Amino acid sequence: MVVRVDVAPELLRWAVERAGWDEETTVRRAPQFIKWVRRETRPTLKQLEAFAEKTHTPFGFLFLPEPPDEPLPIPDMRTIGNAGVLRPSADLLDTVYLCQRRQDWYRDYASDNGAGPLGFVGSATLDTPPTQVAGDIAEGLDFGVEERQVFPNKGEVRRGLIDRIENIGVLVMVNGVVGADTHRKLDPAEFRGFALSDPLAPLIFVNGADTKAAQLFTLVHELAHIWLGRSALSEAAMDSREGETEEQWCNSVAAEVLLPLGELRSDYRGQATVEELDRLAKRYGISTLVVLKRIVDAGFLTRGEYTERYRAEHERVMELVRSKDGDGGGGNYYSTQPLRLSRRFARAVIASTLEGSTAYREAYQLLGTKKHATFEGLAEELKVA
Structure with missing residues (x-):
């Protein structure tokens, strides 16, 4: 029947x-x-x-008799037409929940291993000048303009920035899909990243389906939220002039970290040509869109000129991305998975499991794998004995 x-x-x-x-x-x-x-x-x-x-x-x-209310568990700072985005997708919700579970585990792990609160978490307020916080971040990460010269290209700048953020105690997860499900691609138009603030286990998630240039800006933007000690889901749109005060503050911090105005004013050659944008982007290891934003911040372009130039430059950048086949979400599993998981987090889970403190079944769930061979492959990749 x-x-x-x-x-x-x-x-x-x-x-x-x-x-x-x-x-x-x-x-x-x-x-x-x-x-x-x-x-x-x-x-x-x-x-x-x-x-x-x-x-x-x-x-x-x-x-149920009617659709349930599923509010985001963190403050939503996104805006579309200066109005809050009301209904999160299943992909977004599941990504936030997964990161919260991983953060909960890592917080207990850090506490059990004698870790204390991280001093920079919550060290700033919205009244703190963005330039001051940008200086603190650049110094804390050893990510000033001169230090960036060691990286051969923008991809390596992103990798180096992630490593430096993790070195100060922040978990960084960059993923373009939900967990390990390659059929559930995240949409950058819905969100670019979020921060889960915590004194012991702060976490940054960056939408890996976004362009790498945009990811660089999002990384520092979310770190600014951590400096405020506040969790947030972010749009991290560098061209935005409206929306939450906190978002605008974090945008200012990110822009100043990536290209300090003092550096730009002494380096700018006076015309925002494509060649000049490319030159400055290469020198500072950032996107030409960030360079363009800083040129207008410095007063070298009007807001009206900037709006027109931004559209044209964004289209040029996206065409370059498309010609290179997008963001390159594939690659070797054992080199991409630690980036999705956070190397700091993955090493901690593997070490705890090998020591007998975490059950293998729980470790597999945390790492998003079902096979012991995959667990061993990750351990080898991350050099956890």
Whole structure:
């Protein structure tokens, strides 16, 4: 006997919207959806289970009388047209929850191993001049303009910045998908990153589906949130002039860290040509879009000129990215996975497991793997004996 179940149409619509499906995807992945919504037929229990799995919806939610409220567990600083983004996707929610679980584990690990509070967490307020905080960050990371000259290209600058942030005690996770699920790509248009502030285990997540140039700005932007001691989901849009005061403050800090105005004023050759943007971007290991923002911050361009130039430069940058086949999300698993997990976090989990303090099953869940061979491969890659 086929068991069919009643589901409120608004819950079916909510699940599809939450999953980020468009009309074409809905028709392809749930062919009976329209009939269910119109109550022309009811889904079988098996069909509903498959629908819940495909939309990444907790199965029990589909039996509620109305869609549940799923607020983000951290402050939402994003704006679209200066209005808050109201409904987070399932991909975003699952990413935040996963990072919170990993942070909870690492906090206990750090405490058990005698770690104390990190002094820079919460050391600033919105009244602290961004230039002062930028100087503190650059000094704390050993990431000043001269120190950056050792990196051969912008990709290495990003890698070096991540290592330096982790060296001061912050977990940095850069991932373009949900966990290890390559079928669930994160959307940079929804969010670029977030910060989970904590005195023992601060964590930064950067959307790895974004361009590497944008990731560099997001990394420092989220670090500024940590300096404030505040968790936040961020848009980290360097061209934004509106929105939350905290976001604008963090943007100012990030811009000053990446290209101090004093350096720019002495180095700028007077014309914001493509060649000049490229020259400065190469010298400072940053995006030409950051260079353009600093040129207007220094007063060398008007806001009107900047808006027009930013659009043109953004399109040029995106065309270059497309010609290089995007952000390059593939590669060797054992070289990319530590970046997704945070090297500091992954080393801690592996070491704790080998010492017998963490069960292998829990370690596999934390590291997003199911095989012991993968665990051993990560241990070898990270040189954890």
